[in-house]
Amino acid sequence: MLFGKLGWMEVALVIGIILIIFGPGKLPGLTRAVGQSIRNFKDGLKGKGEEKNKDTDAKE
Numbered sequence: 001m002l003f004g005k006l007g008w009m010e011v012a013l014v015i016g017i018i019l020i021i022f023g024p025g026k027l028p029g030l031t032r033a034v035g036q037s038i039r040n041f042k043d044g045l046k047g048k049g050e051e052k053n054k055d056t057d058a059k060e
Contacts, residue, residue, distance in 0.1 A: 022030055 019027065
């Protein structure tokens with residue numbers, strides 16, 4: 001493993017640093033963007049994006 005085992009203290013430190021940098025107001029938007037990026041990446045690996053691209057190519 002690259003970083004080894006992370007304990008609760010390290011996780012709390014990372015969360016604290018993220019809150020300081022982005023602020024609590026932008027945190028929901030940031031987590032939403034990260035989740036959507038991960039979902040798009042997984043869909044791309046499964047080939048789901050190809051069906052959407054074929055539909056848009058057929059319309060043009």
